Amino acid sequence: EAGVAQSPRYKIIEKRQSVAFWCNPISGHATLYWYQQILGQGPKLLIQFQNNGVVDDSQLPKDRFSAERLKGVDSTLKIQPAKLEDSAVYLCASSYGPEQYFGPGTRLTVT
């Protein structure tokens, strides 16, 4: 069974630029999550999708972050404009049951 795929693996941008991350969940997993993991901390939820609908986006900084999951499969997370404090690893996870399965993450560095 293929795991959660994410791209790119690494991205370096300057502040005020925009960036997008892509996630392909495990086949058949209806629930998809985006987490932000800042160095030295545990992951924190940004947004949760159930199929192509948003379940929880209460912690998403909506003035600069956006996410979509068209057709209930792949998802894209965008940051525009980026700030220095957005430097982190962005993890995508998917689930069918209680446990979530994580992708390798995208390490974003904002300079």
Add this chain to the structure above:
Amino acid sequence: AQSVAQPEDQVNVAEGNPLTVKCTYSVSGNPYLFWYVQYPNRGLQFLLKYITGDNLVKGSYGFEAEFNKSQTSFHLKKPSALVSDSALYFCAVRAPANQAGTALIFGKGTTLSVSS
């Protein structure tokens, strides 16, 4: 509000010795509890979960965890540590299934270092 505490930033053990990584939680209702492991430059890997039933749950790579409701703890254990177990370990909790959001709340992580 839900929360998870991992009181130790780092745990050091010698290979072959038993290991324990501590976790306490705060959640209303019956919790779903998880342990994940993270190796450098890789995503989180699921180790084990507690939903209901036997308080001692067994997971991948010889790890197990004991759920203690009175102490609100879910400590990760392994009888005999391996050098290859050295990694960053996260405890996580989520709300019961009757709540809409099922995202995980993570602790800050504990670095396990196993020496040969």
